[in-house]
Amino acid sequence: MRTIWLASLLCGLALVSRSAQGEAIADIHLHYKWSQQEVTSIEQALAVLDENQVELALVTGTPPELALSLADADPERILAAYGIYQLSGSEKARWSWEPDLLTRARKALASGRYHAIGEVHMIPGFMARPDTPVVKGLLELAAEFDVAFWFHTEFSQPAFVIDLCHAHPKVRFLWAHAGSVLSSKQVDEAMSACPNLWMELAARDPWRHRSEIITDQQGTLRAPWRELILKHQDRVMVGSDPVWPVEQLEAWDQSDTGWQEVGRFLRYHRSWLTQLPPAAAQKIRLDNARAFFQR
Secondary structure, three states, rough: HHHHHHHHHHHHOOOOOHHHOOEEEEEEEEEEEEHHHOOOOOOOOOHHHHHHHHEEEEEEEOOHHHHHHHHHHOOOOOOEEEEOOOOOHHHHHHEEEEEEEHHHHHHHHHOOOOOOOOOOEEOOOOOOOOOOHHHHHHHHHHHEEEEEEHHHHOOOHHHHHHHHHHOOOOOOOHHHHHHHHOHHHHHHHHHHHHHOEEOOOOOOOOOOOOOOOOOOOOOEEEEHHHHHHHHHHHHHHHHOOOOOHHOOOOOOOOOOOOOHHHHHHHHHHHHHHOOHHHHHHHHHHHHHHHOOOOO
């Protein structure tokens, strides 16, 4: 059944209008990692953005300086996020115990070259509580330097996000993948309770999600997600999250070819965006990102 679904979806993507394909878009979830740099040069990455009409891009680097290499090459289009990981995915399970993280982050943010902190993985069972020194300190830095706190939750509940946003009302939170595996109802609960919370819909696609994909097997936006997106249309954005193949995660012996998949992921978003009223689609495709990052 899944093969049939994907085939149906690909056919639907092929029918996305030429005009929609040509409209500018903001990609608010890009990575540029050491394992991607091996197969995708800066010039090739910029060409991918050109090919997909990406007008504004948020990029995090591993190590963090790699995001700056892209931003320096195209400062009008690319915003660097300060990535808290130095090398590999293993840090996702222990970053909140890194004693020198706050020192590194403060120095980076003081440079004025970063527009966000993240992607920060806040995964229960691996991460210390939000009120512990490193986590709290990182959130305080986001408020102090007025940068977005771009965070990823997994297997969490709306209460976790609501408590986080209420505890730090001066922080602009950007919620990766709209809560990842959370339902539209749960996402709505958090969005409704937190005026300082924005969400992006990267990776809510059939290639990488096994639950709560926002479209059905024909590529039609599911009714609960349509209602949610329209309700919060001023605080919704999209992104590609080009980490691929997704099954290998952070393989040390294989390059990450995610940048070669950006077009496919953005076509998916463009497809369901055409199903919204034009004014709402324009906000989600580009205008909200411009407003959020004051660009």
